[in-house]
Amino acid sequence: MENGILKILNFYAGYNVKTILTNINLSIPSNKVISIMGPSGCGKTTLIRCINRMHELQPDANFKGQILLNEKNIFATSPILVRRKIGMVFQKPNPFPTMSIYDNVVSGYILNGIKIPRSEKDRIVEETLRKVYLWDEVMDSLHRKGTFLSGGQQQRLCIARAMAMNPEIILLDEPTSALDPKATAKIEELITKIKKSVTVILVTHNTAQAARVSDFTAFLYLGELVEFGFTEKLFTTPKDKKTEEYLTGKFG
């Protein structure tokens, strides 16, 4: 745990006078799935939005402390570079409506003005769509608009879009909350597969999902990190009373 890919040190964040996250310390190991769970409003989303510096885009947002990616403070570099290394997938599928499926996958390159040859693009598109198990379903309609896909397919396309940039970390903000159980199962399956190439941080309010897919789990409550550890350990023998109460459904 000492040489984690991402380290969050004495981190505080909030809006205006309202503090949302208090003194978060977390070291995230690479190529694992890490769940962040907790009741609504506990700061899960705020935490991951700090990790790719999206939090600071909100008016009146503030933060204090350090987040280290490969031992380098992310607040010392340009947010644009941070966001290319740390991808994000949102609650509701949001493929770019004016772009084809193909262009959606390579949109990170298009929007950043990175020119790559056509053959390279073709390779990235196929490889990434295979990674998210979408290739077989869309290989004949790559040049149709991404918004014609079903909700679950759209969300996998969004994961592909983030994965195509070869990020070191991918942040998933409740990626299945807008999907049906079947689509959810597919996404969960692919999460456990993609950790070979990327570290996954998954925000979820669904404890069963955290138990199913993640190697490590963090439990946040009222903006504080209550407990962090191996998922199995945290679910079977939680150290903190709050964690146990949350897992047994006493609150949240």
Place this chain on the structure above:
Amino acid sequence: MQRRIIKDKLFEIIIIIFALVSTFPLILILFQIVKKGIASINWSFFVNLPQPPGESGGGVSNAILGTFILIVIAGGFSILLGVLGGTFISEYKDKKISELIRLCVNIFQGIPSIVIGIIVYIWIVMPLHRFSALSGGIALGIMMLPLIVKSTEETLRLIPSSLKEASLALGASYTTTMLRVILPAGINGILSGILISVSRVAGETAPLLFTAFGNPFMNFNIFKPVDSLPLLIFNYSMSPYPEWHSIAWGASFVLISFIIILNILTKMVSRKWKTVF
């Protein structure tokens, strides 16, 4: 029970009648224009210049070209400004300055077109000492501006903010996000706003009276007066010559057709480029 059904039926009949009555004037106008105008429409009407009174034939090519020049100048001046202005107030919805701009735009829309004509006369015609296509185009552009600002703002407001976040989260800059993701997503609304504003000003006469002024000859120079269809209709229908009256009817027919085509085009654009989120 019986009475309720009768009441409902009665109400239904009344709204149908009122709906028909409200379209009746339009149908009458169209009928009149087609009846009187179509007779003077032929090829020479589109390619020839007007004839002096007393001689038959002649066309309105100068006015058709003039209308085109005026719209190009008006669009060149107002489209970029309007789209960017609308983008600003949709991006900074809650700022005081946006409120102020929105208020100004609403007031702007209510200013009578003749007043805009006078203002442009003072601003541009007087310093240049001449009537010109440029001044007429600017007058029309000023009228298009609030329409474009409003339609752009309303279109962009409907685009989910999650799209912007998705683009920023990929590392795209704010400028790229706006130009390559947000504005393209709203292109159908923005384009139809522009087309509607063109069809609105294409029929304007008042702001052109002291600016574009009218010109019976072919003119490509934007620093000289040009004719436009509504101006020609205005001048010719006031004349005592029956030949000119029929030319005015023909010009009305051309103008109305142009506006109807623009409206159909708008419908097509908004259908073809509809963005599904």
